[in-house]
Amino acid sequence: MPEPNPADFYDWNQGHGTHVSGTIGAVGDNGVGVAGVNWAAGIITVKILEDTEGVGLTEWFVSGLNHVKGLIDSGIEVAAVNMSLGGWIPESPEDAMKPGSDQYFYYSALKELAEYTVIAVAAGNEGLPVGEPVEGNFAYPASFIGIDNMIVVGAIDEDNLAARFTNWSKEHVDIIAPGVGILSTIIIKEGDPEYDGGYAVRNGTSMATPHVAGAAALLKASYPAWGPNDLKNIILKSANEGVNPDTSNVTEIDEPYDMPNPPVKISRHGLLDIGKAVGLLNLAELRIDGEAAPDFDPRVTDGYELAVDSSTTGVTITAATEYADSNLVEIKVNGKDSPALIALHAGKNEIDMDVILKDTDTKKTYRLTITKPQPQSSSGGCEATGFALLAALALFGVVIRRSKCTRFTE
Secondary structure, eight states: OOOOOGGGGSOOTTOHHHHHHHHHHOOOSSSSSOOOSOTTOEEEEEOOSOTTTOOOOHHHHHHHHHHHHHHHHTTOOEEEEEEOOOEEESSOHHHHTSTTSTTHHHHHHHHHHTTTSEEEEEOOSSSOBSSSOBTTBEEETTTOOSOTTEEEEEEEOTTSSBOTTOOBOTTTOOEEEEOSSEEEEOOOOTTOTTTTTSEEEEOSHHHHHHHHHHHHHHHHHHOTTOOHHHHHHHHHHTSBTTOOOBGGGOOOOSSOOOOOSSOOBSOSSOBOOHHHHHHHTTSOEEEETTEEGGGOOOEEETTEEEEEEEETTEEEEEEEESSSOGGGEEEEETTEEEOSEEEEOBTBOEEEEEEEETTTTEEEEEEEEEEOOOOSOOOSTTOOSSOOEEEEEOSSOOOSSOOOOOOOOO
């Protein structure tokens, strides 16, 4: 039997999947090429598109998703699935959820897989809205609704403006990441100057999406016990809302469309901030009488309550009231007088807090427990010493109805 030809396992001739994979997990700190978001990530490639033009049928997508689900069922833990692909289909997101619809099996496969892993999805490169009809068509899979752990990713440029081509929505695009001028790995093809160096610059939401998939892998490597919902929440919670440009820079629009006037934000949460996400993992967690602070019922008596405010330095508890002067509320910690404002930081264990209403001389005692999550492993740079596995699904950013992949930038 002949030896397998490694070229048989490459993606099709544009090198799209290789470029995406480099952003996720190219080895860093070696003086060569580029560094991925998680230098220790393992990547499973799932090829679902034909070779000549990089297009495919919906049933091929379903087969690829089901293949990844089968790997998870066999015991392989997948931190994230990267879907740098998209297509335009004449079926609304509400209809796509219904049995018997054209996209139902696609929707169902995604929804089932998302119970076990984060799914990062490209918003698309047509300069058009996600979740809204354009000439009767919707961008998929970005327009799917009701899939809890799917993250839809738009693109920005080096000036933190919306990429000229990015699809957008202040409701349906969750987060944005760099997608213009992205240098990453490609297939080496001798004699082809476009591919002879092993690295190339490309643009697209396909290039933005693997930043998010790589972030999920990095966080998973540090906190293996975390599930996909935990990972998604920390990625979105840590996003930089201050970098969330509007649609005024979106000018490469593939179809006639009346852009919003005034312009609207291109995403819900803003720019991916991996450093902040990692930092949030090291914050103290406060429990009050065994309940997580956000779920704690802050009422002391009618008219008086405690206000719980999380911050990067710990958790602040203040005495607050809607009906009376808050100076009537006295807080004592471990029996000692305390100002009405106390800050709790990681490193302490359990303390008792007494809340005394001066006008009625009544007291209620709360047991405060402060814990700090400890990572399983850590290291410098962008690498996590832990192994997080991703599936790079579909090696090309396929567009069924129309296609656009800006391949190079000056």
